[in-house]
Amino acid sequence: MNTLIEFKNILVVGVGLIGGSIIRSLKDTNFSGKVYGIDNNKEAITLAHSHGFIENKTENIPSDLDGLLVIFSVPVLSIEDAINKIEGIIESEDVLYTDTLSVKSSILSALRNLDQNILNRFVLSHPIAGSEKSGFEASASDLFKNRLTIICPHEGNSKADLNKIEGFWNSLGSYTKKLSANDHDELFAKTSHMPHVISYALMDSLFQDLNEKTFLYSGGSLEDYTRIASSDPQMWKDIMVANDKSILSSIASFKNSLDKLSKLIEDNNSDGLIDFFSFVKQARDKSISIEDN
Amino acid sequence: MNTLIEFKNILVVGVGLIGGSIIRSLKDTNFSGKVYGIDNNKEAITLAHSHGFIENKTENIPSDLDGLLVIFSVPVLSIEDAINKIEGIIESEDVLYTDTLSVKSSILSALRNLDQNILNRFVLSHPIAGSEKSGFEASASDLFKNRLTIICPHEGNSKADLNKIEGFWNSLGSYTKKLSANDHDELFAKTSHMPHVISYALMDSLFQDLNEKTFLYSGGSLEDYTRIASSDPQMWKDIMVANDKSILSSIASFKNSLDKLSKLIEDNNSDGLIDFFSFVKQARDKSISIEDN
Numbered sequence: 001m002n003t004l005i006e007f008k009n010i011l012v013v014g015v016g017l018i019g020g021s022i023i024r025s026l027k028d029t030n031f032s033g034k035v036y037g038i039d040n041n042k043e044a045i046t047l048a049h050s051h052g053f054i055e056n057k058t059e060n061i062p063s064d065l066d067g068l069l070v071i072f073s074v075p076v077l078s079i080e081d082a083i084n085k086i087e088g089i090i091e092s093e094d095v096l097y098t099d100t101l102s103v104k105s106s107i108l109s110a111l112r113n114l115d116q117n118i119l120n121r122f123v124l125s126h127p128i129a130g131s132e133k134s135g136f137e138a139s140a141s142d143l144f145k146n147r148l149t150i151i152c153p154h155e156g157n158s159k160a161d162l163n164k165i166e167g168f169w170n171s172l173g174s175y176t177k178k179l180s181a182n183d184h185d186e187l188f189a190k191t192s193h194m195p196h197v198i199s200y201a202l203m204d205s206l207f208q209d210l211n212e213k214t215f216l217y218s219g220g221s222l223e224d225y226t227r228i229a230s231s232d233p234q235m236w237k238d239i240m241v242a243n244d245k246s247i248l249s250s251i252a253s254f255k256n257s258l259d260k261l262s263k264l265i266e267d268n269n270s271d272g273l274i275d276f277f278s279f280v281k282q283a284r285d286k287s288i289s290i291e292d293n
Numbered sequence: 294m295n296t297l298i299e300f301k302n303i304l305v306v307g308v309g310l311i312g313g314s315i316i317r318s319l320k321d322t323n324f325s326g327k328v329y330g331i332d333n334n335k336e337a338i339t340l341a342h343s344h345g346f347i348e349n350k351t352e353n354i355p356s357d358l359d360g361l362l363v364i365f366s367v368p369v370l371s372i373e374d375a376i377n378k379i380e381g382i383i384e385s386e387d388v389l390y391t392d393t394l395s396v397k398s399s400i401l402s403a404l405r406n407l408d409q410n411i412l413n414r415f416v417l418s419h420p421i422a423g424s425e426k427s428g429f430e431a432s433a434s435d436l437f438k439n440r441l442t443i444i445c446p447h448e449g450n451s452k453a454d455l456n457k458i459e460g461f462w463n464s465l466g467s468y469t470k471k472l473s474a475n476d477h478d479e480l481f482a483k484t485s486h487m488p489h490v491i492s493y494a495l496m497d498s499l500f501q502d503l504n505e506k507t508f509l510y511s512g513g514s515l516e517d518y519t520r521i522a523s524s525d526p527q528m529w530k531d532i533m534v535a536n537d538k539s540i541l542s543s544i545a546s547f548k549n550s551l552d553k554l555s556k557l558i559e560d561n562n563s564d565g566l567i568d569f570f571s572f573v574k575q576a577r578d579k580s581i582s583i584e585d586n
């Protein structure tokens with residue numbers, strides 16, 4: 001048995017890219033307990049069962065699973081419905097909850113409006129891993145290997161439960177860091193949600209102007225640079241709605257920088273452009289080397 | 294002898310990332326003629342000579358080289374100075390010129406102001422290959438393999454000269470397409486210069502807000518997404534100045550799309566967000582598959 005995983009049963013709610021990668025990884029780590037999965041897409045369940053990744057063939061999950069970890073891997077705005085659904089199925093009290101979602105404060109608010117008991121046993125987590133592809137067919141057993149997972153502890157979490165969830169992610173090859181839900185959302189608005197906003201907006205403007213000529217002469221770099229604009233619309237709509245305030249403030253900050261740079265180009269200000277680009281290059285090269293240490 | 298290369302001598306002006314990769318590639322293709330290089334950075338010349346990539350150890354180049362191709366690989370705004378310098382060195386009349394620069398109209402204007410003879414023998418080309426790294430030490434012999442090179446024919450070019458330059462790029466493993474200088478600059482303002490503008494502006498805003506915490510929790514994707522913001526400041530200053538009008542109009546178009554998206558987020562307009570993201574995803578996925586055919 002993998003000693004890092006202190007659960008007897010694991011139920012993954014939402015067997016898409018992330019949830020699917022979790023059940024694949026569990027098979028790879030030789031997890032000795034039982035794994036279950038549910039999803040609105042019945043085909044994903046049939047497929048996951050036929051690969052031997054999950055016990056259940058249908059939506060029927062035993063109600064008395066003990067030593068249970070429930071992992072929610074659904075679009076951000078579906079979390080309340082998903083919790084309510086699980087509460088209707090699982091009768092066992094020996095349950096810990098976690099999730100994999102990209103926005104934390106809105107989930108925390110939702111949990112505070114549900115009963116205290118669920119809040120206390122819910123450890124918020126966010127594996128920083130993904131792809132512009134979505135769905136079970138895009139999932140991969142090595143998605144979390146050497147990738148960061150953020151854990152967002154709150155007032156109701158016990159140290160023991162936090163350790164169990166960290167151990168779970170470690171067992172999938174991920175390393176963990178802690179951030180408050182608010183700090184998480186402000187930071188990821190800037191470092192993850194903003195790049196998606198920009199990529200979607202850039203692609204939109206390119207298609208308005210160039211249509212199907214967009215990629216004809218690009219030679220590959222533009223494809224790489226805009227890959228995230230092919231991400232799942234439903235997932236990113238939810239993130240934009242759930243983290244709207246932080247994202248709007250990041251957009252405002254980005255537009256300040258863009259206007260500063262536009263002005264330098266308009267003025268043909270060579271010294272100013274060199275200073276701007278040099279500042280960014282030096283700051284970037286320095287920050288990345290800090291992270292590497 | 295590599296039959297695609299119809300030159301006896303090749304002189305590379307500017308032995309940085311691109312020029313350095315050209316002389317390395319020439320060695321790999323077993324080019325049987327002689328290769329020379331000059332650069333303001335004397336160390337690059339010493340190094341290139343010590344690797345056996347170029348004949349000359351110093352700036353002294355024979356003035357009577359015939360069957361000569363001169364390739365300019367200098368910052369965009371240095372092209373006139375570089376041409377004048379070469380005109381002062383090379384006495385042979387049996388010369389063809391090309392370049393590797395990212396902006397074409399400004400070079401064409403400069404050429405039209407020089408003598409007609411140089412204009413006619415100058416075939417504009419732009420290999421769509423590069424790196425955020427710069428200088429000879431970052432150069433690589435496979436930089437052009439399976440990459441696109443754009444050729445921008447003008448009124449003075451003969452079919453024979455265009456063929457010779459296309460053959461040259463093909464011999465380095467690159468495939469070629471033709472565009473007018475104006476079309477090239479408008480298109481690349483959108484598909485290449487704009488992603489750089491955005492990347493520099495995004496990094497600037499992140500550093501203003503997060504400083505050295507920028508990459509601490511990003512898990513790798515942000516590094517990939519902003520890689521081009523570590524590009525050479527001098528090179529990109531020149532591109533912004535030389536292609537300012539097309540770049541400013543691309544920024545305006547991008548800001549329209551960004552404002553449209555911001556408004557949807559502000560209004561918590563779920564349907565509008567889904568439509569926006571779905572349009573972009575479908576258009577992107579479709580355009581990329583067109584390019585693949």
